[in-house]
Amino acid sequence: MTRDFPENFIWGSATASYQVEGAAHEDGKGPSVWNEFEKRPSAIIDNCTGDVSCDQYHQYKKDVAIMRDIGFDVYRFSLAWSRIFPEGTGAMNPKGIDYYKRLCDELLANGIEPYITFYHWDLPQALQDKCGGWQSRDCAKYFADYVEKTTVALEGRCKNFFTVNEFLGCTDQGYFNGVCAPGIKLTKKGRNQVRHNMLLAHGMGLQVLRDVMPQARVGIAENPVFMTPVLDTPEHVDAAKRAFREINGHFITAIMEGGYPDSYLEAEGGDAPEVKDGDFKLISAPMDFLGLNIYYGRLVRFAPELEKKYEIFFDDAATEWTDCNGMFQPAAIYWGSRIVNELWSPKEIIISENGTSNMDRPAADGEVYDVFRIKYLRSYLESMSRAIRDGVPITGYLHWSFLDNLEWRSGYRRRFGLTFVNYRTQERIPKLSAKFFKELIRTGRIA
Numbered sequence: 001m002t003r004d005f006p007e008n009f010i011w012g013s014a015t016a017s018y019q020v021e022g023a024a025h026e027d028g029k030g031p032s033v034w035n036e037f038e039k040r041p042s043a044i045i046d047n048c049t050g051d052v053s054c055d056q057y058h059q060y061k062k063d064v065a066i067m068r069d070i071g072f073d074v075y076r077f078s079l080a081w082s083r084i085f086p087e088g089t090g091a092m093n094p095k096g097i098d099y100y101k102r103l104c105d106e107l108l109a110n111g112i113e114p115y116i117t118f119y120h121w122d123l124p125q126a127l128q129d130k131c132g133g134w135q136s137r138d139c140a141k142y143f144a145d146y147v148e149k150t151t152v153a154l155e156g157r158c159k160n161f162f163t164v165n166e167f168l169g170c171t172d173q174g175y176f177n178g179v180c181a182p183g184i185k186l187t188k189k190g191r192n193q194v195r196h197n198m199l200l201a202h203g204m205g206l207q208v209l210r211d212v213m214p215q216a217r218v219g220i221a222e223n224p225v226f227m228t229p230v231l232d233t234p235e236h237v238d239a240a241k242r243a244f245r246e247i248n249g250h251f252i253t254a255i256m257e258g259g260y261p262d263s264y265l266e267a268e269g270g271d272a273p274e275v276k277d278g279d280f281k282l283i284s285a286p287m288d289f290l291g292l293n294i295y296y297g298r299l300v301r302f303a304p305e306l307e308k309k310y311e312i313f314f315d316d317a318a319t320e321w322t323d324c325n326g327m328f329q330p331a332a333i334y335w336g337s338r339i340v341n342e343l344w345s346p347k348e349i350i351i352s353e354n355g356t357s358n359m360d361r362p363a364a365d366g367e368v369y370d371v372f373r374i375k376y377l378r379s380y381l382e383s384m385s386r387a388i389r390d391g392v393p394i395t396g397y398l399h400w401s402f403l404d405n406l407e408w409r410s411g412y413r414r415r416f417g418l419t420f421v422n423y424r425t426q427e428r429i430p431k432l433s434a435k436f437f438k439e440l441i442r443t444g445r446i447a
C-alpha cells in the first residue's frame with residue numbers, strides 16, 4: 001500500500017514544563033513568573049496552579065513507556081529555566097539539571113530523541129524582579145548564558161533544540177495585555193522593546209549553541225498568523241503571501257529577513273524598538289529547521305480596491321468554530337507551510353505543534369473515545385500530506401499534546417492530550433487517538 005508520509009518522517013508530540021511537570025517548588029527549583037502569576041485571583045480559571053499538574057517530574061518513566069508504545073521518534077519538551085537556575089543566573093541547581101539528564105536518558109533508552117525547547121514562557125521570577133524580565137536587553141544575555149551552561153551540562157544527550165516557543169504568548173500577552181505572566185501592561189513602545197529583546201534572546205541563544213555544540217540542530221517554534229487564500233489562484237495566493245509577511249513583521253519576517261519590514265516600522269513610528277548594531281546579524285543567523293505551531297489561519301483575498309491590495313477577513317461559514325482551541329481549519333497547515341516555504345525556503349519545516357482540545361472523559365469501559373480528535377488529525381494530516389506532495393520540506397510532525405495538561409490561564413478543563421490524565425490519581429489512559437497515532441506511525445498512512 002502506498003504511504004502518505006515518507007519512511008524517515010519524524011513523529012512525536014510536544015509539552016511544556018509549566019504545563020506538565022508539577023514539582024513547582026521541589027528540589028531547589030526557583031519560582032517562575034507563572035508560579036507567581038497564578039496566585040492572582042482569577043488569573044487562571046478555577047484558580048488552579050501548576051504545583052502538581054501531570055507530575056511528569058515524578059511520572060516521567062511511566063510517560064516515556066507510553067510514548068514508546070505509541071512509537072514516537074521524538075518528544076519535544078521544555079526546560080524550566082528556574083529549575084536549573086533558581087535565580088535565573090548564577091549557580092546551577094544540580095538536582096534540577098539532573099532531572100533533565102534522567103528524562104533524556106530514559107527517552108534515549110527507549111529509542112526516542114529528546115527535542116528541547118529552552119523557553120516556553122516560564123521566566124525565572126528572580127529575573128523579572130532583577131531587571132524587569134524581557135523589558136531589559138540583559139535578559140537576552142542571561143538567556144544565552146542559561147542555554148550555554150545547560151547545553152554543556154547535558155553532555156550531548158540532546159542534539160535538537162528550539163530556542164523560543166511562540167514569541168507572542170510571552171511578549172504581548174505577558175507584557176502588553178497582561179493576560180499571561182508576568183501580567184504587565186506596557187505601552188506599545190515598551191511592548192515592542194520586549195518583542196525585540198526576545199528576538200535577540202533567540203539570536204544569542206542560537207549563537208552560543210553553535211559555539212558549544214557545532215553538531216546541534218537549532219530552530220524556533222513559532223506561531224505566526226497564518227493566511228489561507230480564498231482561491232488557489234496567483235492573485236489570491238500572492239495577496240496571502242504579502243499579508244502574511246506584513247502581519248508577522250515583528251517576529252518571523254524579522255528573523256527570516258534580518259530586519260523589520262518597512263510596513264512594521266511605519267506602523268509603529270516612534271514606538272519602534274531600539275535596535276543595536278549587530279542585533280539582526282544574530283537574530284537572522286541560519287537555522288537548521290523552522291518549527292511552525294499551526295492551529296488555524298485567517299482568510300485572505302486579493303483586494304485591488306484597497307491600498308494594501310489584500311483583505312484579511314473572517315467567514316463563519318467557511319471556518320468552523322469549535323471550542324476546541326479556536327477554528328477547525330485544516331487548510332491552514334497546507335497554506336501555512338507553503339507560504340512560509342515560498343517566501344523564505346527554509347531548509348526544513350517541522351510542524352512543532354498542532355492539536356485540539358475537548359472535555360474528554362473515560363467511558364463506562366474505561367476507554368476514552370476522542371473521535372473528534374481523530375477527525376481533526378485526519379483532516380490536518382491530509383492537508384500536511386498535500387503540502388509535502390507539493391514539495392514543502394516538512395520533515396516532522398509533533399502533536400500538541402502528549403498528555404492532558406495545564407492550558408495556561410484556561411486551566412485544566414479542556415484536554416489536549418493523546419493521553420488522558422486523571423489529575424487525582426495521576427493515572428494515564430492513552431485515548432483512542434493515541435491508537436490512531438500509533439497506526440499512523442507504523443504504516444505511514446492516515447487510517
Ligand code: NOJ
Nearest residue numbers: 016165166325353400407
Ligand atoms: C501553543 C503553546 O505553545 C502551548 O503551550 C499551548 O498549550 C498550545 N498552543 C494550545 O493552546
